[in-house]
Amino acid sequence: MLWKLLVEYLRPHRTLLLAVVVFQLAQSIASLYLPTLNADIIDEGVAKGNIGYILSLGGVMLGITLLQIVCAVIAVYFAAKAAMGVGRDLRDAIFTRVGEFSEQEVTKFGAPSLITRSTNDVQQVQQLVLMSATMLVTAPMLSIGGVIMAVRQDAQLSWLIAVAVPVLLVAVGLLTARMVPLFRKMQTRIDTVNRVLREQLTGIRVVRAFVREDIETERFARANADVTDTALRAGRLMALAFPVVMLVLNVSSVAVIWFGSFRIQDGSMQVGTLIAFLSYLLQILMSVMMATFMAVMIPRAAVSGDRIGEVLRTESSVRPPLHPIRPPLHPVSTTAGQDGRRGELEMRDVGFAYPGADQPVLTGISFTAKAGQTTAIIGSTGAGKTTLVNLMPRLFDATEGSVRMNGVDVRELHPDLLWGHIGLIPQRPYLFSGTVRSNLQYGKPDATEDELWTALEIAQARDFVERMDGGLDAPISQGGTNVSGGQRQRLAIARALVKRPELYIFDDSFSSLDTGTDARLRQALKRSTAGATLVIIAQRVSSIVDADQILVLDDGRIVGRGTHRELLETSGTYREIVSSQLAAEETV
Secondary structure, eight states, X not given: OHHHHHHHHHGGGHHHHHHHHHHHHHHHHHHHHHHHHHHHIIIIIITTTOXXXXXXXXXXXXXXXXXXXXXXXXXXHHHHHHHHHHHHHHHHHHHHHHHHOOHHHHHHHOHHHHHHIIIIIHHHHHHHHHHHHHHTTHHHHHHHHHHHHHHHHOGGGTHHHHHHHHHHHHHHHHHHHHHHHHHHHHHHHHHHHHHHHHHHHHTHHHHHHTTOHHHHHHHHHHHHHHHHHHHHHHHHHHHHHHXXXXXXXXXXXXXXXXXXXXXXXXXXXXXXXXHXXXXXXXXXXXXXXXXXXXXXXXXXXXXXXXXXXXXXHOOOSSOOOSSOBOOOOOOTTSSOOGGGOSSOEEEEEEEEOXXXXXXXXXEEEEEEEOTTOEEEEXXXXXXXXXXXXXXXXXXXXXXXXXXXXTTEEGGGBOHHHHHHTEEEEOSSOOOOSEEHHHHHTTSOTTOOHHHHHHHHHHTTOHHHHHHSTTGGGOEEOGGGTTSOHHHHHHHHHHHHHHHOOSEEEEESTTTTSOHHHHHHHHHHHHHHTTTSEEEEEESOXXXXXXXXXXXXEETTEEEEEEOHHHHHHHOHHHHXXXXXXXXXXXXX
């Protein structure tokens, strides 16, 4: 998978890589030519006392060395630019693909693993590209060219090269084979560390409330120790690779000098030739050592490439239609939609089961939420309310039946069109880092200040926003951690109101509000969302007593429907819910 990734993502950087090859080629040719010039200076200049010859060839060597430096700098610059580009493109591809995932795929991978794959794994591939580009031409040129030039200097000593290079390759190959599983295990354990740390940071209040700091510290220590242990084992193998290379290099150098000295003694070799041969041998072994760097990096990058490829190959279970329908869905402030309906939501015999589950979460769900009316859904914990909410904006696809918006199956609608006409206020409202203004304009970037204040007033949030330092420009921390839970909910409601969609979905969005604020908010919503379709998922009966239609959900099925008064007479499940929440006089 790594090679497919490299071929695909290096393609846009072909020009840069070509430039790298050209400059590396020039650098390699210069490196191969210098030892021969050095041999000539020693044999023809120093041995014969020819100062002019020494100075002229020395000047040539100096010029070649300067050219070598310039080529090396330019090659590294272009290689780094190409590697950074590949990293950027991979991160963008992962982000785009994850943005297409449904809740099912995000849950499958897990947020910590997806973060690791888009950061640490991409960095491993990026480093491999950089190292490969800088050694792409140099290592093979120096090794092959070095062998040719060494044989030209003295063929009888070339057997030393034939012994040293295979010994080095076998040693490095054995070490590399043992590194691959360790690097694979290390990436998985980095995922675990990220997951544990994310859980602890997100649930810090729960940890402190239950005095579990010591337990969580131990849990993180175990995950951290696992990563450290694997990294140390891989590091020991990496550390062993370089002494092996240096041992072969030094032994080979001693052997060349040893056997070369005998050839100089009998007059069959000159001193300059021996030094040139030694230089070429060192170049050959250094190029093998450079390849060793690559051999060390490839296993880890291969593991990272597999993990990145796994994300990029995964198709979302919620796929956009090949030929999306674009019916005239209109915002509530304009004319009615198809067949005079605006934001009408219909479910026809809908069922849903998670992959691999023994039992479906929802079965036979059928109802119509009409424009201008409020449809409420209530039920005990685990009844399937959240799953039902996720089917409405097509965060999941129904495994049975169909979900329809204005008479059209949502699977046939263009996703942007569908989501553009739905305002979802989730059970756990999330605010982005920025300001109150930037959060409110999230669904409508061109919203005016008057629209923002109007939405805040309806959401019962104007008072506390006015008291914040900066008002609409008051800073909001990531996740909205610098405002209370109730304030966060009201800002999320205001954000949906600014968008003015056809369909509002409130997923238990009033749970953090006191009863007085809840009542005022519902009255204001009723006036401001006239003509739109409201779907309210609630735990609290007081939030839905005025709903035009209440659906009672139990064990994934609708067991009652009607108004508040009708259900009190016809549904035992609803009466149990009401009696557990309201005083006797409130149920009349």
